[in-house]
Amino acid sequence: xxxxxxxxxxxxxxxxxxxxxxxxxxxxxxxxxxxxxxxxxxxxxxxxxxxxxxxxxxxxxxxxxxxxxxxxxxxxxxxxxxxxxxxxxxxxxxxxxxxxxxxxxxxxxxxxxxxxxxxxxxxxxxxxxxxxxxxxxxxxxxxxxxxxxxxxxxxxxxxxxxxxxxxxxxxxxxxxxxxxxxxx
Amino acid sequence: xxxxxxxxxxxxxxxxxxxxxxxxxxxxxxxxxxxxxxxxxxxxxxxxxxxxxxxxxxxxxxxxxxxxxxxxxxxxxxxxxxxxxxxxxxxxxxxxxxxxxxxxxxxxxxxxxxxxxxxxxxxxxxxxxxxxxxxxxxxxxxxxxxxxxxxxxxxxxxxxxxxxxxxxxxxxxxxxxxxxxxxxxxxxxxxxxxxxxxxxxxxxxxxxxxxxxxxxxxxxxxxxxxxxxxxxxxxxxxxxxxxxxxxxxxxxxxxxxxxxxxxxxxxxxxxxxxxxxxxxxxxxxxxxxxxxxxxxxxxxxxxxxxxxxxxxxxxxxxxxxxxxxxxxxxxxxxxxxxxxxxxxxxxxxxxxxxxxxxxxxxxxxxxxxxxxxxxxxxxxxxxxxxxxxxxxxxxxxxxxxxxxxxxxxxxxxxxxxxxxxxxxxxxxxxxxxxxxxxxxxxxxxxxxxxxxxxxxxxxxxx
Numbered sequence: 289x290x291x292x293x294x295x296x297x298x299x300x301x302x303x304x305x306x307x308x309x310x311x312x313x314x315x316x317x318x319x320x321x322x323x324x325x326x327x328x329x330x331x332x333x334x335x336x337x338x339x340x341x342x343x344x345x346x347x348x349x350x351x352x353x354x355x356x357x358x359x360x361x362x363x364x365x366x367x368x369x370x371x372x373x374x375x376x377x378x379x380x381x382x383x384x385x386x387x388x389x390x391x392x393x394x395x396x397x398x399x400x401x402x403x404x405x406x407x408x409x410x411x412x413x414x415x416x417x418x419x420x421x422x423x424x425x426x427x428x429x430x431x432x433x434x435x436x437x438x439x440x441x442x443x444x445x446x447x448x449x450x451x452x453x454x455x456x457x458x459x460x461x462x463x464x465x466x467x468x469x470x471x472x
Numbered sequence: 473x474x475x476x477x478x479x480x481x482x483x484x485x486x487x488x489x490x491x492x493x494x495x496x497x498x499x500x501x502x503x504x505x506x507x508x509x510x511x512x513x514x515x516x517x518x519x520x521x522x523x524x525x526x527x528x529x530x531x532x533x534x535x536x537x538x539x540x541x542x543x544x545x546x547x548x549x550x551x552x553x554x555x556x557x558x559x560x561x562x563x564x565x566x567x568x569x570x571x572x573x574x575x576x577x578x579x580x581x582x583x584x585x586x587x588x589x590x591x592x593x594x595x596x597x598x599x600x601x602x603x604x605x606x607x608x609x610x611x612x613x614x615x616x617x618x619x620x621x622x623x624x625x626x627x628x629x630x631x632x633x634x635x636x637x638x639x640x641x642x643x644x645x646x647x648x649x650x651x652x653x654x655x656x657x658x659x660x661x662x663x664x665x666x667x668x669x670x671x672x673x674x675x676x677x678x679x680x681x682x683x684x685x686x687x688x689x690x691x692x693x694x695x696x697x698x699x700x701x702x703x704x705x706x707x708x709x710x711x712x713x714x715x716x717x718x719x720x721x722x723x724x725x726x727x728x729x730x731x732x733x734x735x736x737x738x739x740x741x742x743x744x745x746x747x748x749x750x751x752x753x754x755x756x757x758x759x760x761x762x763x764x765x766x767x768x769x770x771x772x773x774x775x776x777x778x779x780x781x782x783x784x785x786x787x788x789x790x791x792x793x794x795x796x797x798x799x800x801x802x803x804x805x806x807x808x809x810x811x812x813x814x815x816x817x818x819x820x821x822x823x824x825x826x827x828x829x830x831x832x833x834x835x836x837x838x839x840x841x842x843x844x845x846x847x848x849x850x851x852x853x854x855x856x857x858x859x860x861x862x863x864x865x866x867x868x869x870x871x872x873x874x875x876x877x878x879x880x881x882x883x884x885x886x887x888x889x890x891x892x893x894x895x896x897x898x899x900x901x902x903x904x905x906x907x908x909x910x911x912x913x914x915x916x917x918x919x920x921x922x923x924x925x926x927x928x929x930x931x932x933x934x
Contacts, residue, residue, distance in 0.1 A: 291556045303533060424729075425725070448697060451637050454657035460665060
């Protein structure tokens with residue numbers, strides 16, 4: 289008997305009588321979605337920038353970026369015009385169509401390389417205000433039927449507190465996260 | 473790294489020799505517990521979430537056979553290769569075999585970047601792969617620190633919670649060439665970032681653990697704050713993910729419940745920075761999942777203890793445990809320490825872990841914070857009974873308890889010995905106030921009462 293069969297047989301023998309699944313029925317957030325998203329993101333080291341047009345993002349990024357920085361945009365309509373190796377990526381701009389107000393997480397499926405949102409030094413996410421939801425339950429209602437190879441909820445910049453519980457931003461992933469919320 | 477044979481109380485005694493350090497350890501973990509409370513109180517549905525999570529996991533363990541088959545089927549459809557290991561040894565052999573097949577006739581560094589996986593600790597995989605000529609680089613900062621120090625993690629979420637920054641500064645000076653005496657966490661983290669980024673860019677083999685595996689879709693979710701699992705896995709041509717059979721959840725939507733609970737319970741964060749959903753390998757990549765039993769199906773058959781399989785490894789029970797906080801993770805000589813470790817370990821080896829269920833005050837704080845409502849302190853109590861019945865507890869204790877039982881059962885003997893005891897304690901206090909009496913080591917003995925309650929009652933009865 290293979291290990292697979294052996295394990296499955298033992299599990300079948302030992303599992304208790306079947307218990308039904310509970311229903312998922314939880315309260316809404318009952319807070320202003322954008323205000324909550326902003327407050328949580330600030331508390332975990334990220335920032336929200338409210339904008340009315342994509343053009344504002346480009347100006348904002350170019351003002352912040354160091355000279356000769358390698359900036360890349362996955363967002364239609366924004367092109368920084370810089371080139372380089374992925375490993376030298378200074379700033380990546382990506383899109384999200386789902387943000388969660390209770391924890392400031394944005395659902396991201398990278399259009400370019402999967403590693404891009406992680407290897408970049410700084411990350412920007414563009415999201416429409418109307419795509420904010422209150423809780424994770426609502427978020428999974430949105431993506432429950434979607435197909436993807438890899439998707440990730442990103443909440444704030446990469447961080448660690450492994451050294452004496454001192455919070456340090458920029459462990460392995462992005463050192464900073466700016467979420468551009470488009471007012472529509 | 474594995475543990476030398478030891479007993480919790482003796483290891484704890486050593487840990488307690490440095491009083492200030494013990495207090496520091498205690499307070500650091502209590503700080504994390506307080507952060508957990510703040511996060512939990514901020515969610516109006518918190519108790520409902522815990523109940524629901526517990527019920528979902530109850531459904532999982534009652535239907536595990538079907539979920540495992542469903543998960544495997546879907547994962548294979550997604551282009552992932554699925555392997556089954558009945559124990560740690562087979563798990564390690566499978567991992568080695570996958571790597572050897574992948575690297576055959578290719579010019580690939582025999583080196584693995586690995587993110588946190590308590591399962592590989594449980595299987596002592598690193599040692600095994602080292603012996604077979606493979607380098608394993610732990611990439612979580614805390615795990616890297618204990619790996620450089622040649623120690624096992626002392627906590628499942630905060631692996632080097634027992635280390636002080638001065639010592640980490642010294643360790644990094646020795647291994648990573650940081651400046652001597654620099655203990656700034658920002659500086660040390662940056663040094664680790666540079667050191668490990670080089671490893672990520674040059675290694676082609678990545679390993680990760682699994683937080684949740686979804687039967688409905690065949691995908692698995694890995695939660696980190698640092699981003700190490702993602703950088704490692706997405707840059708590698710080979711990604712191996714290892715999971716215990718109990719990591720399954722039925723549907724994707726159930727992730728909503730668990731992701732709301734996990735980080736809030738663990739560190740008080742609203743969610744981890746990255747909750748990564750791996751479904752299909754990227755183009756040209758090999759993705760493998762190793763599903764491991766290693767005693768879990770046996771635990772499933774123990775009615776009193778099967779709820780321990782609901783655990784989502786948040787570590788909240790450790791942060792709140794007065795014994796863990798003042799004895800340190802290593803005292804538990806098990807990959808998973810603390811209260812949850814103490815109910816998981818005896819299933820694996822009753823003899824080696826017979827001491828662990830006794831490393832508790834049974835105060836119940838662990839059960840009160842557990843996000844999936846495992847009755848941890850009840851199980852600790854039940855394990856004690858099993859271990860005594862099976863003869864795994866020290867002889868001296870058995871004899872003493874037998875003697876006490878006899879004494880308590882006989883009113884005459886009880887009254888007489890009480891009287892003798894009171895007289896002796898009064899006349900010759902050194903009989904009990906000495907170092908041979910373990911009770912006296914940390915306490916003042918009480919004044920002996922003049923009379924017993926029985927005597928008082930007889931005198932005052934009207």
